[in-house]
Amino acid sequence: MSEQQAVFELRDENELSLDLIEAQYALKESRDQKNAKSVLVLVSGIELAGKGEAVKQLREWVDPRYLRVKADAPQRMSNSQEFWQSYTRFIPAEGQIVVMFGNWYSDLLATAMQDAKALDDKTFDRYVEKMRAFEHDLQQNHVHVIKVWFDLSWKALQKRLDQVDPSEQHWHKLHGLDWRNKKQYETLQSFSQRFTEDWFIIDGEDEKRRDQCFAQYVLQTLQALPEHQTSAAKTWQQAEIPxxxxxxxxxxxxxxxxxxxxxxxxxxxxxxxxxxxxxxxxxxxxxxxxxxxxxxxxxxxxxxxxxxxxxxxxxxxxxxxxxxxxxxxxxxxxxxxxxxxxxxxxxxxxxxxxxxxxxxxxxxxxxxxxxxxxxxxxxxxxxxxxxxxxxxxxxxxxxxxxxxxxxxxxxxxxxxxxxxxxxxxxxxxxxxxxxxxxxxxxxxxxxxxxxxxxxxxxxxxxxxxxxxxxxx
Amino acid sequence: MSEQQAVFELRDENELSLDLIEAQYALKESRDQKNAKSVLVLVSGIELAGKGEAVKQLREWVDPRYLRVKADAPQRMSNSQEFWQSYTRFIPAEGQIVVMFGNWYSDLLATAMQDAKALDDKTFDRYVEKMRAFEHDLQQNHVHVIKVWFDLSWKALQKRLDQVDPSEQHWHKLHGLDWRNKKQYETLQSFSQRFTEDWFIIDGEDEKRRDQCFAQYVLQTLQALPEHQTSAAKTWQQAEIPxxxxxxxxxxxxxxxxxxxxxxxxxxxxxxxxxxxxxxxxxxxxxxxxxxxxxxxxxxxxxxxxxxxxxxxxxxxxxxxxxxxxxxxxxxxxxxxxxxxxxxxxxxxxxxxxxxxxxxxxxxxxxxxxxxxxxxxxxxxxxxxxxxxxxxxxxxxxxxxxxxxxxxxxxxxxxxxxxxxxxxxxxxxxxxxxxxxxxxxxxxxxxxxxxxxxxxxxxxxxxxxxxxxxxx
CATH class of the missing domain: 3.40.50.300 (P-loop containing nucleotide triphosphate hydrolases)
Structure with a gap:
């Protein structure tokens, strides 16, 4: 998969909302039907790039009762627990849409940023490979996974930090990272480039465009969910009975x-x-x-x-x-x-x-x-x-x-x-x-x-x- | 309810086991039927009184696949979480039997022993009252609750501590308590007397009798599960429509x-x-x-x-x-x-x-x-x-x-x-x-x-x- 860029035009908000609600209900109605699907949206990105706002806007455009949002602070990866173990409970059922802010990639990023020694490049890449394989299996089993990365340039990030309300100054240091530290920002970006090539990337600078891109990408996904594959790919070689x-x-x-x-x-x-x-x-x-x-x-x-x-x-x-x-x-x-x-x-x-x-x-x-x-x-x-x-x-x-x-x-x-x-x-x-x-x-x-x-x-x-x- | 004492005679183990399995399957078969029930067994008691052994023996006599055991270390009670909140997931479904070692009473006891100031007598008693009301509601909704306390005299406990294998010395100090400390033992006993009056009490000294009492009490419970009440008790006073x-x-x-x-x-x-x-x-x-x-x-x-x-x-x-x-x-x-x-x-x-x-x-x-x-x-x-x-x-x-x-x-x-x-x-x-x-x-x-x-x-x-x- 190649890197995807936001190419959506701004649309009338009411029309966009109507389309989203129709698509959402169509998904909901698919439950227990032959072509039933669910949609899992993994959301990550640079702090203050506006992923929260974009999901908030999406939730205003759709029927919020049928769009579940899970948000957990990133956790360190553990040797004794697989990356998916704390998330599987929230894998959506047929007809459902779940947005996960905290997800296996944010855990991976947090671990890499906090303890580079524990995660050398090879281990990092192997994790990404395993995560993709896991998502592939979800996909095959009718959980359609999309991944959206909210990006923000160093300059735009600093400008936003300047404007942050003093009562919300904790953002500067969120998740143990210092967003005023350019070196750290660059490290994070270089880590993110190791796994975002199959993500949909949204630039967070233009807020209106950002929210629309996100919503339109979700809409496009809902409208083009693939048919269930049913025919077997190859002839089967029956094993001999021991x-x-x-x-x-x-x-x-x-x-x-x-x-x-x-x-x-x-x-x-x-x-x-x-x-x-x-x-x-x-x-x-x-x-x-x-x-x-x-x-x-x-x-x-x-x-x-x-x-x-x-x-x-x-x-x-x-x-x-x-x-x-x-x-x-x-x-x-x-x-x-x-x-x-x-x-x-x-x-x-x-x-x-x-x-x-x-x-x-x-x-x-x-x-x-x-x-x-x-x-x-x-x-x-x-x-x-x-x-x-x-x-x-x-x-x-x-x-x-x-x-x-x-x-x-x-x-x-x-x-x-x-x-x-x-x-x-x-x-x-x-x-x-x-x-x-x-x-x-x-x-x-x-x-x-x-x-x-x-x-x-x-x-x-x-x-x-x-x-x-x-x-x- | 008055304090219940073990009055069972020792039975042939094979026959007891057969009866237990029959009763267990009968419960299992009740699922989705009109008189379906589940059974929740709360187990607590003095350390080394043998509650673990008694449940182990019961699990050998029944079909172990259909007797679920939940064991968690006691947790401190919290002001911001109700006593039942960490346990409700394990409330048995119709047809199931669940034995809970860790339960709301062990949490209450642990809290009282560790921090007497936080739990004065009145608060303690109010908790017990709330717990009984909760169990009453479970009961009304077809989760039959039985509570079994494994007791052990100070003398018998000290004798058992003497005999404990050196590799298992941690038992002396289990759950933050020192089982060699007589004053502590007496405090625990006086706390336990505040809530065990509707418990079935088993003396842990005679091991064989202990295991049989426990199993026979469970069997008796299974064989005498009450019918579902259906008829309304009183005439209904319909409220006026606002x-x-x-x-x-x-x-x-x-x-x-x-x-x-x-x-x-x-x-x-x-x-x-x-x-x-x-x-x-x-x-x-x-x-x-x-x-x-x-x-x-x-x-x-x-x-x-x-x-x-x-x-x-x-x-x-x-x-x-x-x-x-x-x-x-x-x-x-x-x-x-x-x-x-x-x-x-x-x-x-x-x-x-x-x-x-x-x-x-x-x-x-x-x-x-x-x-x-x-x-x-x-x-x-x-x-x-x-x-x-x-x-x-x-x-x-x-x-x-x-x-x-x-x-x-x-x-x-x-x-x-x-x-x-x-x-x-x-x-x-x-x-x-x-x-x-x-x-x-x-x-x-x-x-x-x-x-x-x-x-x-x-x-x-x-x-x-x-x-x-x-x-x-």
């Missing part, structure tokens, strides 16, 4: 050995989870009745209930469907502590959503890369991800279903739908095979564990966790 | 005067909102097309978009319906800043939900007290609430509906349903009249403003805000 999925056989374990070993391993796992300085996510997927619940029980056996959180993931709610599919996981991770266990995960996108047709071919095919980026982001911010697939044979599943139907406290676990899902057995194996091939990475490999023998399965799960934590 | 609702006439304002006055008032309102040290909530209700949107636009006219937040409230989502009706407002307030405007509010409970029958008679009749308590809580924590009702005559509404249908950017605002709602005009007036009578308080009165003349209505709205802020 042997362990076809015939999940395994050594039978004697119950005596099992008890001792289990005891020893649960102790070790608890210790390893506690001592690891990173956050730990344990992600379970697998065929129904393969024993996810039982495996989780053994993992937490020697942990204090205050040390971990279990998220059991079902079908998304409607308000979740109005956002990118990763949104509900972003939010759960934001409020989780050190150890988080997922009973089913974001891989639903390429498993049940693929098999049942809830995601289009293009969407699930794209999801592997999106998920890989998501996990890599977490790994970069000191998180270990242990991914476990529990495999089971079709006969063993039928046995367990029948057993569940006989057992009072397990009866709830089994429904007509569970039996129906068996008809799609092969589709699930295909989906699993593709998933292993495309999302097993060095840092976050899949551990595929056969569970026809429950005892050895539980042992294997614990071993897999130890191995992944480097404590095996 | 004249301003029947004939919302008013002086017509000349456009010239209007512009000057509006300009002056928007400036004053912005200044007053900014200078007030309290948080400000401006709550709009009123008949459709009475001009809420226009009024809001004028309020924020001279504010920076980063200074305020507008919440436009529609029908609740399904996940919101699974919680007390105030829940979605608690959460919105938690993430709002200094100035928050609501376009429709929690009063929906006694307006649309009453008129359309979405709330039972008992529920909406109870809601006045609940809402009064909710608002009083906010007022106690330094918040001003400005409540504005915009009244309109039936003829004027018809005119505006027709006008909207003719205007491109307003067409979206008007639907078949809006016309249908006119049939219930009188019911809405009844509901409004009752609401004014029962929820107008000295600190949070209703400002009823006639809007058939838009200009004077906007002026009146601004004046009402100034008046309520004490700046009029």
């Amino acid at each position: 042997q362990v999925l076809m015939q999940p056989a395994q050594q039978l374990l004697e119950k005596e050995h099992y008890k001792d070993e289990l005891n020893e391993l649960t102790r070790k796992v608890a210790e390893a989870l506690r001592c690891d300085e990173r956050k730990v996510i344990i992600a379970f997927e697998g065929i129904d009745a393969a024993g996810k619940g039982g495996a989780i029980k053994r993992i937490v056996k020697k942990l204090d209930p205050r040390e971990y959180e279990i998220h059991s993931i079902g079908a998304p709610e409607r308000y979740e469907l109005r956002r990118p599919y990763l949104w509900r996981f972003w939010n759960r991770l934001n409020e989780s502590g050190k150890i988080t266990i997922f009973d089913r995960t974001w891989y639903g996108r390429v498993l049940v959503e693929r098999v049942e047709g809830f995601a289009s071919t293009l969407e699930w095919q794209r999801a592997y890369d999106e998920i890989n980026r998501f996990e890599q982001n977490l790994i970069d911010s000191q998180t270990v991800i242990v991914k476990i697939w529990l495999a089971i044979s079709k006969d063993e599943q039928a046995l367990r279903f029948k057993e569940r139907e006989q057992t009072p406290h397990k009866r709830f676990k089994i429904t007509e739908e569970d039996w129906r899902n068996r008809e799609k057995w092969d589709d699930y194996l295909d989906a699993a095979a593709d998933m292993f091939e495309r999302t097993s990475s060095k840092d976050a490999p899949w551990h595929v564990i056969a569970t026809d023998d429950k005892y050895s399965a539980r042992i294997e799960v614990l071993k897999a966790i130890l191995k992944q934590l480097g404590a095996g | 004249q301003v609702l029947m004939q919302p006439a008013q002086q017509l304002l000349e456009k010239e005067h209007y512009k000057d006055e509006l300009n002056e008032l928007t400036r004053k309102v912005a200044e007053a909102l900014r200078c007030d040290e309290r948080k400000v909530i401006i709550a709009f209700e009123g008949i459709d097309a009475a001009g809420k949107g226009g009024a809001i636009k004028r309020i924020v006219k001279k504010l920076d978009p980063r200074e305020y937040e507008i919440h436009s409230i529609g029908a609740p989502e399904r996940y919101e319906l699974r919680r007390p009706y105030l829940w979605r407002f608690w959460n919105r307030l938690n993430e709002s800043g200094k100035i928050t405007i609501f376009d429709r509010t929690w009063y929906g409970r006694v307006l649309v939900e009453r008129v359309e029958g979405f709330a039972s008679t008992l529920e909406w009749q109870r809601a006045y007290d609940e809402i009064n308590r909710f608002e009083q809580n906010l007022i106690d924590s330094q918040t001003v609430i400005v409540k504005i009702w915009l009244a309109i005559s039936k003829d004027e509404q018809a005119l505006r509906f027709k006008e909207r249908e003719q205007t491109p950017h307003k067409r979206f605002k008007i639907t078949e349903e809006d016309w249908r709602n006119r049939e219930k005009w009188d019911d809405y007036l009844d509901a409004a009249a009752d609401m004014f009578e029962r929820t107008s308080s000295k600190d949070a009165p209703w400002h009823v403003i006639a809007t058939d003349d838009k200009y004077s209505a906007r002026i009146e709205v601004l004046k009402a805000i100034l008046k309520q802020l004490g700046a009029g």
Whole structure:
């Protein structure tokens, strides 16, 4: 993308306002429709260039009730939190427009300005790259992102500072920066040039033009939101189904050995989870009745209930469907502590959503890369991800279903739908095979564990966790 | 309620576990059903009395995926945040069980222990009273609250401290308290006796008995959840409809005067909102097309978009319906800043939900007290609430509906349903009249403003805000 310059002519304000309101309502009405979108406007720039005023003017021209504004002071980037983590809650739902003053770029800038040592050029550029990839994924998932930089020349900035009301003198030093310091101004400008090439740049000197440019750019965006892409780009190369999925056989374990070993391993796992300085996510997927619940029980056996959180993931709610599919996981991770266990995960996108047709071919095919980026982001911010697939044979599943139907406290676990899902057995194996091939990475490999023998399965799960934590 | 003592006999663990799982699934299955409930377990007690172990044991006996545990270190109570504000996000949805280690009582205790001066006996007791009222309202809205205190004698505590593993010595000083200090222990006990009379008390000395008592108490609770009350307790005394609702006439304002006055008032309102040290909530209700949107636009006219937040409230989502009706407002307030405007509010409970029958008679009749308590809580924590009702005559509404249908950017605002709602005009007036009578308080009165003349209505709205802020 090339740098964009303001090329809008001044328009009649009433007409502009009418057009904006129409476009805003059209967006709002798109909610739950086939081509639904949301719009996220990231706003940053030089102090006193007038980004606040421009948003204020926009909010006067539109219906202010449906234009949400989030403003937070810039925060220092942290090694243990990804750049998007404090913002994902405010990612707009279908039909919504959100303007973010505080955003990942302002955090990056603030960090670079306050502590140049912590952020060398290479790190800075890598962050920008990651941010763009994140925005790209938002875009693909129907959150249209636009970025607007409000610029101001050194001369114009000094003139504005001269005119600032004495009661608002704090602007001089806002965000820990001295806006009277030319060297600092130049450093900031050189940093900003490292990421604004795909931003819409507005010169803040002419106030009227500035406000109109901003509003017209938003209008243009609303009026030209791209159609959802649906057709898949390439022919799909189905991965071969691993042997362990076809015939999940395994050594039978004697119950005596099992008890001792289990005891020893649960102790070790608890210790390893506690001592690891990173956050730990344990992600379970697998065929129904393969024993996810039982495996989780053994993992937490020697942990204090205050040390971990279990998220059991079902079908998304409607308000979740109005956002990118990763949104509900972003939010759960934001409020989780050190150890988080997922009973089913974001891989639903390429498993049940693929098999049942809830995601289009293009969407699930794209999801592997999106998920890989998501996990890599977490790994970069000191998180270990242990991914476990529990495999089971079709006969063993039928046995367990029948057993569940006989057992009072397990009866709830089994429904007509569970039996129906068996008809799609092969589709699930295909989906699993593709998933292993495309999302097993060095840092976050899949551990595929056969569970026809429950005892050895539980042992294997614990071993897999130890191995992944480097404590095996 | 009288103090409850542990009277459970030890049971076979497998049977107990089966019963717990059955009860847990039955609760889970109640979701979206007529008698749906959730259970909130508040856990507190003497350090080392074993509340962590008891919850851990419970989590082993139940299906751990459906028992959520929230644990936060106690926080000091604050004058500017109500005791429930940091916890409401974790209030369980229908079908869920949540155990809260950190809760409003642990905050109260921590504050009292650390700063006895800030919390004299009277203030302490008033907090307890408010907390119980809050729990009562939760209970009425189908969140069943149980409170369990884990006790330990001074002697038993000292013995446990002797046995603590050296690597865990931090327990001695946990939460800023010295558990070797007898005087401190006694102070804590005397504080706890001020609020635990309606708690279930478990002695932590016998570990096995402790865990069983806790689990059996939870089981007993789950098995004996009360039916939803539905029949209204008393005959209803319908309030008389105020004249301003029947004939919302008013002086017509000349456009010239209007512009000057509006300009002056928007400036004053912005200044007053900014200078007030309290948080400000401006709550709009009123008949459709009475001009809420226009009024809001004028309020924020001279504010920076980063200074305020507008919440436009529609029908609740399904996940919101699974919680007390105030829940979605608690959460919105938690993430709002200094100035928050609501376009429709929690009063929906006694307006649309009453008129359309979405709330039972008992529920909406109870809601006045609940809402009064909710608002009083906010007022106690330094918040001003400005409540504005915009009244309109039936003829004027018809005119505006027709006008909207003719205007491109307003067409979206008007639907078949809006016309249908006119049939219930009188019911809405009844509901409004009752609401004014029962929820107008000295600190949070209703400002009823006639809007058939838009200009004077906007002026009146601004004046009402100034008046309520004490700046009029």
